[in-house]
Structures are given as structure tokens and as C-alpha cells.
Amino acid sequence: MVLRSLLWRQVLLSKCHFFWSSDIARRMASSHPLAAVCQMTSTPDKEANFKVGKHLIKQAMQSGASMIFLPEGFDYIGSSQEETLELSEILDGNIISRYAHLARKLNVWLSLGGFHERGHDWESDRRIYNSHVIIDGQGEIVSVYRKGHLFDVELTEKGVSLKESAFTIPGPSLVPPVQTPIGKVGLGICYDLRFPELSLALQHHGAEVLTYPSAFTVATGTARWEVLLRARAIETQCFVLAAAQVGSHHAKRSSYGHALAVDPWGVVIGDCGGADVGVALVEMDMQRLWKTRRDMPVQQHWREKGYYSGLD
Numbered sequence: 001m002v003l004r005s006l007l008w009r010q011v012l013l014s015k016c017h018f019f020w021s022s023d024i025a026r027r028m029a030s031s032h033p034l035a036a037v038c039q040m041t042s043t044p045d046k047e048a049n050f051k052v053g054k055h056l057i058k059q060a061m062q063s064g065a066s067m068i069f070l071p072e073g074f075d076y077i078g079s080s081q082e083e084t085l086e087l088s089e090i091l092d093g094n095i096i097s098r099y100a101h102l103a104r105k106l107n108v109w110l111s112l113g114g115f116h117e118r119g120h121d122w123e124s125d126r127r128i129y130n131s132h133v134i135i136d137g138q139g140e141i142v143s144v145y146r147k148g149h150l151f152d153v154e155l156t157e158k159g160v161s162l163k164e165s166a167f168t169i170p171g172p173s174l175v176p177p178v179q180t181p182i183g184k185v186g187l188g189i190c191y192d193l194r195f196p197e198l199s200l201a202l203q204h205h206g207a208e209v210l211t212y213p214s215a216f217t218v219a220t221g222t223a224r225w226e227v228l229l230r231a232r233a234i235e236t237q238c239f240v241l242a243a244a245q246v247g248s249h250h251a252k253r254s255s256y257g258h259a260l261a262v263d264p265w266g267v268v269i270g271d272c273g274g275a276d277v278g279v280a281l282v283e284m285d286m287q288r289l290w291k292t293r294r295d296m297p298v299q300q301h302w303r304e305k306g307y308y309s310g311l312d
Contacts, residue, residue, distance in 0.1 A: 032283040032284055032285045032286075033066045033067070033181050033182045033183075033283075033284050034063070034064045034065045034066060034182075034281050034282065034283060034284070035065060035066075035067050035068075035069065035182045035209075035241055035261070035281070035282050035284050036056075036057075036060030036063070036065035036067070036068040036069065036279050036280070036281055036282075037069050037241050037242065037243050037259045037260070037261050037270055037272070037279070037280045037282065038053075038056045038057075038060070038068065038069060038070050038071065038243050038259065038272075038278070038279050039071065039243065039244050039245070039246050039257060039259040039272040039273075039276070039277055039278050039279070039280075040052055040053065040056070040070065040071055040074060040243075040245055040246070040277055041245065041246055041247040041248070041249065041255075041277055042071075042073045042074060042075070042076055042077045042215075042245060042249060043076065043077065043249050043250060044076055044077070044078050044079055044083055044087065044249075044250065045076070046075060046076045046087060046095065049074065049075060049076055050075075050095065050098060052277060053070055053074055053099070054102060056068070056070070056277070056278075056279055057070075057102060057106065057108065057110070058106065059279055060108075060279050060281065061106045061108050063279075063281055064281070065108065065279075065281060066108060066109065066181040066182060067108065067109040067110070067111065067180055067181055067182045067185075068108055068109070068110055068111070069110075069111040069211060069213060069241050069243040070110070070111065070112050070113070070213065070243055071113070071213045071214060071215060071243035071244050071245050071259065072113055072114040072130070072189055072190045072213045072214050072215045072243075072245065073114065073116075073215045073245055073249075074112055074113075074115070074213075074243075075087075075089075075095050075115055075116055076116070077215065077245065077249040077250070077253060079249075079250040079251070079252055079253075080252075081166065081167050084116065084128075084167065085126055085128065085167055087116065088116040088117065088118050088128045089115075089116065089117070089118060090117065090118050090122075091115075091117055091131070091133070091141070091144065095115070096112070096115065096133060096135075096141070099112055099135060100135050100139040100140070100141070101139060103135045103136070103137060103138075103139045104137070104138055104139030105139075107137045108137055109134070109135065109136055109137055109180050109181060109182075110133075110134070110135040111132070111133075111134055111185070111187075111211055111213065111241075111243070112132070112133040112134075112135065112213075113131070113132030113133065113145075113187070113189050113211075113213035113243075114130040114131055114132050114147055114189045114190070114213060115130075115131045115132070115133050116128050116130070116131075117129040117130075117131040117146070119169050126167075127167055127168065127169050128167060128168055128169065129146040129147070129168065129169050129171060130146065130147035130150075130164070130168055130171075130189055130190075131144055131145070131146050131147070131171075132144070132145040132146075132147070132187045132188070132189050132211075132213060134178050134180070134185070134187070136180075137181075142178060143175055143176075143178045143187065144175070145171065145174070145175045145187035145188070145189070146169070146170075146171025146172070147168070147170070147171050147188075147189040147190070147191070147192060148170055148171045148172075148173070148174070148192065148198070149170075149191045149192050149194070149195055149198075150164040150165045150168055150170055150191065151163075151164040151190065151191040152164060152165050153220075162217075164191075174187075174198065174201060174202065175187060176205055176206075177202055177205055177206050177207040177208075180209075182209060182284040183208035183209045183239070183284055183286060183289075184206050184207055184208045184209065185207065185208075185209045185210075185211055186199070186202030186203070186205075186207030186209065186210045186211070186238070187202075187211060188202075188210065188211065188212045189212065189213055189214070190212060190213065190214040190215060190216065192212060193212045193214070193228050193229065193232065193242075194224075194228060196231070196232065196235060199232045199235070199236050199238075200235065200236060202236075203236040203237075203238055203299075207236070207238055208238055208239065208286065208289055209238055209239045209240075209241060209284070210232055210233075210236060210238045210239070210240045210241070211240070211241045211242065211243075212229070212232075212240070212241075212242045213242070213243045213244075214242055214243070214244050214245070215244070215245035215255045216244065216245075216255060216256045217254075217255065217256065218254055218255065218256045220256070221255070221256025221257070221258065222256060225256055225258060225260075226258065226260065226268065229242050229260050229262050230262050230266045230268070231266075232262075233262040233263065233264060233265075233266050234265070234266040235298075236264075237264045237289065237292050237293050237296070237298060237299075238264055238289070239261070239262065239263060239264060239282075239284060239289065240260075240261070240262040241260075241261050241262075241282070242259060242260050242261075242262075243259050244256070244257055244258060244259035244260070244272065245257070246258075246259075246272070246273075246274060246275065246276070246277065247275070256274065257272065257273060257274040257275065258271055258272060258273060258274050259271070259272040259278075259280060260272075260280075261280055261282040263288055263289075263292075264288060264289045264292040264293070265288075265292050269282050270282045
């Protein structure tokens, strides 16, 4: 009960930062669609996490958002490998079904990533996928991307030791960008951010928006979070939306926060900071994207594939 109370209080005290007017009425009247990038502090308490996610979604919808982005581990962040596996669900289980019902009721699109999805051979190997689920305004699942790059890192000096591959199955492939009310969205998850080949492949297939729901550690987030997100935006000339986890999840793990939105020029246009649960609303002005691509036509300057593999 105390945990739920603290989580709820964090939502009510949220203070995200916007890089243009904070006048919600003006944004709601804008001709450009609005996206909402959310920041959470998930714990092993799935019900408490759902209540926070539901509140953030309602808050964003009431402010005019047509698509809402929740971070990696929106369902929960376990305190051990055993707990992480035990709390996992199938794709049509309770958690995704409740979010689908919420999307249908509010008529909003949801980006839910990453979801702890039980693998196809769960009964025999007890392994999961880290899955990014897109739900449309009718409550239908329209895309599922399973994280391809797993976070196996030992940073002794920074106190970071995580081996995602110990219990997670790497996804088999990228999925095509999804046409949504805010543009064509290409899907990644957290550690995928470090691999520019993924973002470039999505951009080649029409992505206008890249999204990386994340739970970056404090050490790696402090050093690289913003610079990587801005780099992906600059090299692809896409909007980049990155919902994030923030603060202490349990005694063993904390996250950096700073859920960000970056425009195609590489300018940060929304930041939820490093302390509070909350929502950043951003206008998805596709004219800004096309102007950036017109004025600096990087895509036209790419060489044939053989040029880049010439050193192989």
C-alpha cells in the first residue's frame, strides 16, 4: 500500500520540461498531431505499475495526444531473474489485454515497450522475449517487435552488471515501420539505440519517427543517453521518441530517466528530467522533417551498397 501511494504521488508531482509553450490549449488546437512520451518508475508490483501507466495515458489523452509511448518494463521490473520470469505473461494475457481495452476506450494509439513476453517454448526453457507492442485506437495489436540486441554488459568500475541473454531470446528480425496518427513509426528497444544500422534500415523503409522505449542505467544514461538519441535523429533525419524509466525500482536497480523527444535536426524538444514520473507532449510537425531532408539531402548522397562494404 505504501509503495502504491508513493508511485501515485510521483505521478501527481510530475514536472516534465517542454521546449516551447506549455499552454496545453494551444497544443490541442494545433494542426499537428501530438505525441506523449512517458516516464515511469516500475517496480515488481504489476498492479501499481498499471495504475500509473493508466493515469499517464489518460493525462496525455486529455491533453490532446493521439499516440502515447510507455517505456521498457512498463509492466514491471523484477528484483531477480526468478521474479522477472515468474511475472512474465503471454501476448494475449492480462496486462496487454487491459492496455488494449484502455486504448479502445480512449481511442488512442499506444507504444508499449518492452513487455516481458513468454517465449514460444516457455514450458520447456522458461525464456522470454523483450517485446515492443503497438496497439491502435481500436485496441488491436498492429505490430510486435522483439528486441534484437540484448544488454550483456559488465562495467565493474560503474557498478553495472546485467546479462539479458541469460533469460531473454533475441528477436529474429526487424519489423516494418507502422503507419500511425503521428507518422510512420520504426520500432526499437533500449540497447538497440547503440546500433545505427537498425535506425538506418528503418529509415530506408520509410520511418519518419524512431522510438526507443528504455530503462537505461544511471551510469550509461549519464554518459550516453542524450548524445545517442540525438545522433540517431541527425543521421536518419527522423523524430526520435524515447520513453524512459526513472529512479529506484527496488534495492538492486535504478534508472536514469530523461525521457526525451528529439526533432529531425537533432534538437531536444521534450525532456522529462531525471527525478519524476510524468509526460512530455510534443508536436509532430512533419513539415519540419521534410524541410530538414530537403535542405540537407543526405539520403540522396548515400552511395551504392558495395561502396560501404568495400573493406569487407
